[in-house]
Amino acid sequence: MDLNAVRTYVAVADAGRFQQAAADLAITQQAVSKRIASLEKELGVRLFTRTPRGARPTMDGQAFLPHARALLQAEERAAASVRPGRRALRIDVIGRRLAPADLLRDFHRARPGTEFDVVTLFDADAAFAAVLSGTIDASFRAVTLPERQLPEGIATARVHDEPVQLVTGPDHAFATARSVTPAELAGH
Template sequence: MDLDAVRTFVAIADAGRFQHAATELSITQQAVSKRVAALERTVGVRLFARTPRGAELTVDGRAFLPHARELLRAEARAFASVRPGHRALRVDVIGRGLAPAALLRDFHRARPDVELDVVTLFDADAAVDAIRSGTVDASFRAVATTGHRLPDDIEVSRAFDEPVQLLTGPAHPLAAARAVTPADLVGHRIWMPGLVPGTEWAAYYDALAAAFGLGIESTGPDFGVEPLLDTIAGSGALATFVGEQTRLVWPAGHDLRRIAVRNPTPVYPHSLVRHRDNRHPALAALRDHLHDAGGSGHSGDTETWTPAWA
């Protein structure tokens, strides 16, 4: 259906005369007549009756009018949904309980006027594809900036570094430690069943294991966070790695311990990935927020480690 013809129909219904509608729409009266005639052919009925008082809606015209108004409202909503500055800023995060989601919550508190649409894609490759296709505006990911060529239209900037912690149950040999070094972890079993080969988080922990001679296991099915915490809580041999800002909730009886890793501190390199040509104004506001936040999640221990590819 020709929405210009629908708009003309509504203008005539409101103004009561073809000439008044023509003036409102800045077109000729002849153009108004042609649009109405075309619309009447489309719907198959007469919409107006000409009278000495002007143009009056027929019975069919009165039935069609509320639907015509809804068509124009739908058109306005459709344009607003994609107009920069009007549609929500769509941002991908690796998980809703992980550090990037927490950063977006901080951004929302600082800028409640910015509408956000938060999504979770599978991995960095999926995120880059979505950014290039326009499905999302930006993504927080750990991406390889060396040894792997990103598309020329993709821009990456380091957002913040998140320290990695050791998580143990109360019976683990390291449970009483306030901090450990990577060397202290050699020979201990670190269980991370969520590591998926080919993903950026698997690449990170593979590099961490290789750099410090650690035994990181990804065997067994991944049933999610709660079963993992249950297993760690009841084990005297297994531990796992978690991000410092990862939100975890467990029963009080689990008595899990989050232990800092230092000298050096492994940090997970979160970067903001975006398209070079994206002009969404809220994206600039997000970048400013990251800059004001300092661009780093770690403090105190200045000796850190991250993979060379990051």
């Protein structure tokens, strides 16, 4: 279905006159008539009764009007979903029960008008590719590569240090340690 024809139909229904709809849409009255005729042909019904005072929707036209408005709203939502600055932020969080997900929840509570699309990519390479392609806006994950080895175009920023627990058996040398550094783990 031609959305320009649907938009024209709604404009005529709202204005009550083909001439006014043409002015509102910045097209000729002939273009309005052609679009309406094309839509009527596609639907197999007459949408307007033409009178000396203008045009008013037929019963079929009245039945179609809320659906036509819904089509135009769906078109706007679809376009807005990919418009930079207008679409939801697409954020990769490796696990929805980990600290980065909590950071996003806290951010959303502080700014409830901000929309998020949260995705979970389990592979860092997939996350890097998604950021580079624009599929996602950001990824929260542990990055173990040195900055110089990251793919070109990828930058990182430390946003959260998450405590990590060392789990050992009861007889291990670190079983009673209160803390252990990575250097102390070397060789174990």
